[in-house]
Amino acid sequence: MKYITLLAAALFCSMAATAQQYTVSGYITDGKSAETIIGATVYDENSHHGTASNNFGFYSLTLAAGQHSIAFSYVGYNRQVIGLNLRRDTVININLSSDIELAEVVVTAKSRETGIESTKMGSIDIPVKLIEHTPSLLGETDVLRTIQLTPGVQQGVGGASTLYVRGGNGDENLILLDGATVYKIDHLFGFFSVFTPEAVKKVTFYKSSFPARYNGRTSSVIDVRTKDGDMNNYHASVSVGLLTSRFNVEGPIKEGKTSFNVSGRTTYAGALAQPFLDDDFKVNYWFYDINLKLNHKFSDADRIYFSLYNGLDKFKDKCHDVYESYGNTDIDDYGADLRWRNFIPSLRWNHVFSSKLFANATINYNHYKMRMASYDNMEYLNSNPNYPIRKSIDQTSSDYRSEIKDIGAIVDFDWMPLPAHTVKFGANYTRHNFEPETTSSSYKAKDNDVTLSDTTAKSKGTAAFANEISVYIDDDWKVADNLNLNVGLAHTVFNLKNKTYQNLQPRVSLKYNPVDFLTIKASYSRMTQCVHLLTSSPLSMPTDLWVPITDELEPEVANQYSLGAYYTKIPGWEFSIEGYYKVSDNVLEYKDGMSFAGFSGSWEKLVASGRGESKGLEFMAQKTEGVVTGLVSYTLSKTDRQFSRLSGVNDGERFPFTYDRRHNLNLVVNWQVNDHIFLDVSWSFQSGACATLTETYQEFVEPDNQFSYAWRTEDPYNRGGYHKISDKVAYVPGRNNYRLPCSHVMCAGVDFHKQKKRCERIFNVSVYNLYNYMNPTMVYAIDYDEYGNVGGPRRYRIKKLTILPLIPSCTLTYKF
C-alpha cells in the first residue's frame, strides 16, 4: 500500500506542476495489411519525449502545446516523421511502410533495438525475421530455439525447446499466447514447439525486470502475439518439410473492418516410421496445431479479437500375440492410447476511453489434458475335452489422466497522464482447476463365461481448485532527459481450499544515459510462482505434471538483482553486458529415489522445496544493419540448489543445478547474398551440464529372507553355509555428481527465393550439427567384468547417447 501511495503522490505532484498539454494518440499499423505494430517507437524530436505502441498497436504521447516533430519508427519499416502544431488532443493513426516512396515522410536510419530503449532491462524483442532466419532442426523455425541463442538462456537437451533462464527450471517461464498461459509448449519431447512460425507477429522476452502485469512465474516471460490477419488482401503460404507441413491463410472478411488469420501444422512422422515396424506391433504418433484469429474493428475506439489455439498429440500402439502349445491357445491383445491436448480460446476487447487511457479486457479459457489408457485382454483356450475349464479370460485395463482447466479474466489499462509518465495498471483473475493423476484400473477374470473377478479401483490425485488474483500498477517515469525510472508493484493472492497465500512483488528499474550512446540500467524484481511442473526427465514428457502449491508447499519466490550497460556508438551495432544475482526460495525437486516412474498419486509427498541460487554475467553484440547481420552472445553463470537435511533431497548438501553450465557461447550470422539467396549459420558452444551417475555400490538387504542356507562343499568358490541374502545397489554420493563433456553444434541453412508468376517459392536446405559432433544428449554409467568373468576385475564406463547427429533437411514453401 505504501508503494501505491508514493506512486500516486508522485503522479499528482507531476500533474499539478504541468502546463497546458495535449495528447497525440492512435494506432500504428502496417501500411499494406493494416496489421497493428507492437512496440513501434513514437518520439518527439523537439521535446525528446517518446513512447512505444502497446501490445495492440496503440500509442499515446502527451506533449506541451505547440510545434512538434513526431517520429514513428519500427525495425524493418521506414521511419515517418510528422510535423504538427499541437493545440488539442489529436488522433493520428499511422501506417508504416517498408515502401520508401511516400512523399510526406522523411526516411532516415533504422530504429535501434527496442529493448535497449526500454527502461526495463533483460527484455528483448525477438524479431520475426531472426526467428525465420535462425537455422534449425529439420528446417522447423522455432520461437523458443531462437530465444535459446540469447544470453542467460540455457537449453536442456540439445535440439529441444525447453528454456532454462538464469538458473530457473523449465517450468519457471511464463509463456503467453495472446495473453493466455500455455502449459504444454512443445511436441515430440520438445523438439517442436507449439508456436506455428507463420502465425507469430511479435515475441518479447523478459528475464530480469519484469513488467508488473506479468505474474506467476519466476524466471522469464515470453509474450507471443499472433498476427491479426490482413485487413485488405488475402495471403496464403504452404510449407512442406521432412516431418511436418504447415499452412497459413489470412485476409479480410470485411475489408478494413474484419480479418482472419488461420494457420496449422501437422506431422507425418508416424506414417514415415510404419515401414520399419513389426506387423504384430502397430504404433503411430501424430500431432497438429491450429491457430485461429479473428479481429473486428468497430471503430477507432473499439476492437475485438478472438484467438484460438488447439493442439493435439496422439500416440497409439496395438499388439496381437497368439501362442499355441499342446493344443492350447493363448491370445493376447494389448495396446495403449496416449494423447495430450492444449485448447486455448480467448476473447479480447480493446477500448480507447480517451487519448490518454487505453483498456484491454480479456476472458480466456485454458484446458490442458493428458490421458493415457491401456488394455490387456488375454484369452486361454484349452483343447483338452476332459479339462474342466475350456476357456479363461483375463482382462486388465487402466486409465490415467491429468488435467488443468483455467478460466480467467484480465483487464489492463494503459494510462498516459503526463509526458513523463506511462502508467499501466490492471487486474487478473484466474480460477484454476487442477486434476492431477486421476487413475482407474480394472481387472476381470472369467472361466467358462463364469465371472470370477470383476474389480475396479479408482484413485484421484489431490485435485485442487485455486483462485489466483493479481492486481498491479507500474509507472514508467522519465525523471530527466537521461534518467528513467520504472516502479511497479503487483499483489498476488493465491487461494486454496484451506489456505491463502498473499505475495507483494515490488519491481524497480532504473535507466541512465550518461551519454547518448551509453545506457546503464539496474533493476530489482521479485516474482512468485504458485504452479509447478514436476518432471523427472530431461526430455519433455506428456506426463510431466502441472501441480499447484499446497498447504505445505509454499509459493516459490525469486528475488533478482541486475545491473547492465549498453553501448550503441558504432552504427548498426549494439553491445550489452548484464550481470545478475537471483535467489529462489521454495523451488521444487523430487526427493531422493522418487520420480514419476514407479509412483502414482500423492505427488506432493514425493517432492520437497528448497533454495536455488544463480549468478551470472551476460554479454551480447548484435549487428542489425547491412547484408550481413547477426549476434554473438556469451554467458558466464553458476547455479546451484540446497535443501534442508530433513527434506530428503541430497542429504541437505548443496548441489549444482542440472543445467549449470559455466560457459555458453552462441553465434548467429545471417548473410543476404543477393535478392534470392539467404545464408544463415549458427554455432553454439556450452560447457558441460551435470548428470547424476553411480559411483560405487552399497548394500541392499531384502526385507524378507535375510538369510539363507546353502549346501556346504569344499569348493573354495562355493563354500555354502549360512549366509546373508543381499544385493548391491547404486550409491550416488550426491546429485549431479558428474560434469558432462562440453557440447557444440553448428547449423546452417540456405533459403533460395524465387518469384513466380502468382507466388513466391522458397526452398530451404538446412543441416543440423554440420560437422556431426557427438554431443551428450544423455549419459549413463555401466560397469562390467573386464574379462567377462563373474567376480573378476570390474571396469567402469560412461556411455553417452547422441540423439541428434548430422541431420540434413529441406523445406519447400510457397507464398501466395
Next chain:
Amino acid sequence: MKKYLFIIAAFAMAILPACENDVDADLENMEGVLCLNAYLVAGADTNYVHVSRTSREYPAPVRDAVVKLYVNDNLVETVTDCYSVTYTALFEHEVYDDEFGWMVVEEEETHTDTVKGTYLLKSKFDVGDKVRVEVSSGNQSVWAEDVAPRKIENPQVSYTYEPGAGILNRGSDRERAEIEVSFDDVSADDDFYRMVIYSDFYKVVTRIVWFDPEEYDLHSKTEIIEYAKKNLDHPVFVDVTSDSVDVYYISKRVSHYWKEYDDYSYRRCPILSEGESQSSKDDDDDSSIDLLSSDVKNTYRVFSDKLFSNSTALLNVVTDWRPSIEGDSFSSHEDFPELKDYVGTFYSWRAELKLQSISEQQYYYLRAMNAINSSAYDEMSSFSGALKVPSNVHGGSGNFGVSTQTTVDMLLLDNYHVVFDGIYY
C-alpha cells in the same frame, strides 16, 4: 514404469538417428561410506542390523562395528560381534575309495557360521517405542531412528482353494489360490503397510516296494500293511536316498517353498498396485511391448492407505503358481487294495501371511527400490540419470525401519491324494 515413455523416445530416435559412444570417466576413488541397513520388527525376539561399506565392486561387510540399540533414548544393548549361527547339516567332502577312487560322500556335521557384517539384537521393543541404532566403525559412525508404528489388529483372512478350481496358468494344470485379506485402517493419518505371503507346497510320495520273498528276507505283506496304515495318516518322512532294499515303502517329502514375488499375485489387486496398471508381461519377456503398463513391479509389496484411508482395506491377491499336481508312476497299489488310500502322492500347501505396518520412510525406500530393481530402471536412468537411493541414515547411507507385524497361517491344501492315472504330463 511407464515404459511407453521410453518407447516414444525410441520412436523419436527412430526418426532422429541416435548414436551411442563412450565418454572418459573421471570419478574419484572415494573412501567407502558406512552403511546401516535394518528392518526391525517390534515384539520380535531377534532383530538384525547389517553394516557394510560402499565399494566400487561389491559392498564390503563390516566386521568390527559397534552397534548400539537405544529404545526411547535409553541404551539397552551393545553388540560388537557379528551374528553367529550353529547348525547341523550335510557336508559334502571327497574321500578316496580303493575300489571307486575319489568320490563325494555326505556326512552330517555341526557348523558355526559367522554372517559377516550382520549383528544380532536380542532386546525387544514395543509399539510406539522410539528405536535408535548407532553404529561406529573405525573413524566413521552413523545413526538412524524410527518409531514402531501401530499394529494391524484382527485382520480377516479368507481363502478358498481346491485343485482344478483355482486360477489357471494358461490352460495347464498349474493354479493359483485366491486369498482375501481385510483389515481396518483406524487412523485418518497417512499409514503405510506391507503384505507378504510365504508358501510351502510339498508332497509326500508313498510307494509299495514288493520283492520276491524267495530272494530276500522280507517282512510279511501283513506287516507292511499294518505299518503303512499306522504311519501314513501322518506321513512319515523317510530318506529317499537310501538304496537299501529292505525298505518296504518310501515316503518322500518334496518341498517347494517360495515368497510371493510373482507380479501376477498382486497386479490384480488395486490396493497393492496402488491404482496403477501392471504389466502382464514377465520382466524378461522382450518379445512384446506393453506400453502403458507399469514395468516397476511392487516387488516389496508396500502400499499406502490412500485408497482406504480411515476405512476397511480389502486386498484380493492370489498366490504364485503352485507346481503341477500329478501322480507317481511307481506308486502302485494293485497288490495292496487295502492300501489304496495310503499309496500315491499326498500334496499339502501351507502359507503364511505377514501383514506389516511400516513407517513412511520405509515405504518410500522400498518403493524406490521397486523402481531401482526393476527392468525399467536401466532405461529410465539412461534418460534421467541415476536415482539417489533415499536414506534415513545420518552420517552414511542405508535404510532403517521399524515395523509391527501380524502373522496369519493358512492351510490351503491338506494331504490331497493323487493316484497315478497312467498318463505322463
